[in-house]
Amino acid sequence: MRPIPLALLLVGGLGIAALWVGRDSQPALQVLLLPSIVMTAILAAFGTSVARALLVPVAFLLFAAPLWNLLLTPPLQALTVRVTAMLAPLLGMPASISGDVISFSNGVTFVVTEACSGANFLIQGLAVATLLGELEQAGAQRRLALLAAMIPTALLANWVRVLLIIELGYATNMRSSLATSNHVTFGFAIFFVALAVYVWLATRKPLPEAEPARAGTPDAWHPQLPYFGAVAVMAFSALGFQALIPASGPAAG
Numbered sequence: 001m002r003p004i005p006l007a008l009l010l011v012g013g014l015g016i017a018a019l020w021v022g023r024d025s026q027p028a029l030q031v032l033l034l035p036s037i038v039m040t041a042i043l044a045a046f047g048t049s050v051a052r053a054l055l056v057p058v059a060f061l062l063f064a065a066p067l068w069n070l071l072l073t074p075p076l077q078a079l080t081v082r083v084t085a086m087l088a089p090l091l092g093m094p095a096s097i098s099g100d101v102i103s104f105s106n107g108v109t110f111v112v113t114e115a116c117s118g119a120n121f122l123i124q125g126l127a128v129a130t131l132l133g134e135l136e137q138a139g140a141q142r143r144l145a146l147l148a149a150m151i152p153t154a155l156l157a158n159w160v161r162v163l164l165i166i167e168l169g170y171a172t173n174m175r176s177s178l179a180t181s182n183h184v185t186f187g188f189a190i191f192f193v194a195l196a197v198y199v200w201l202a203t204r205k206p207l208p209e210a211e212p213a214r215a216g217t218p219d220a221w222h223p224q225l226p227y228f229g230a231v232a233v234m235a236f237s238a239l240g241f242q243a244l245i246p247a248s249g250p251a252a253g
Helices: 007-023 027-046 048-064 067-087 119-136 140-172 183-202 222-244
Strands: 095-098 101-104 109-111
Touching: 007 027, 007 222, 027 048, 027 067, 027 222, 048 119, 067 095, 067 101, 067 119, 067 140, 109 140, 119 140, 119 183, 140 183
Parallel strands: none
Antiparallel strands: 095 101, 101 109
């Protein structure tokens, strides 16, 4: 444990940045800054070794950031439309595409909305793949392989969901509840099955034996408690005071 006092400058700077974007009503950027504040506070209090050990658990919070949905939804929505337009005729459903609208000769029409993009599936799947790599304490190559394998798994699960819903709606002339009111639940059920298969395939092989922990002398904490307290106060101030800053904008008349 080797504290780095200079990292307190980063904690303060990131705290000011979080206050600034919070005042300007930019929650997506604000959420991205919060794990950075926690990480730099850990670096300041405990040093690089502890920060390295906690990097993935702290960065895991980034999966909750709304920015990923904003970035991934438009391209994945367009990709879903293209895949559906290509595969629907092969399944006996001649379709005409106009923008995000898929129409069939029997009058059934579907709109590929943002919820059909599969962005949520992809983000949740990548979170599971990251968690598997961390639980295994895997190397970089194994972690990247888990993430790379999750991308087609999540995308295929979403395309299967969309095609099945369209097939049900087309075959029943939109009288099936799975194609109307229950399509979201139906989609998550398909994704759950795909996720279970992915985890089973990824964890079939036994993990390598963990190296025995090396015994060492614990560091003395008490002489450094005032410094730890200062780091904690600065970090919690950066994380908490932003809630007290009103968002800028025109005053109510």
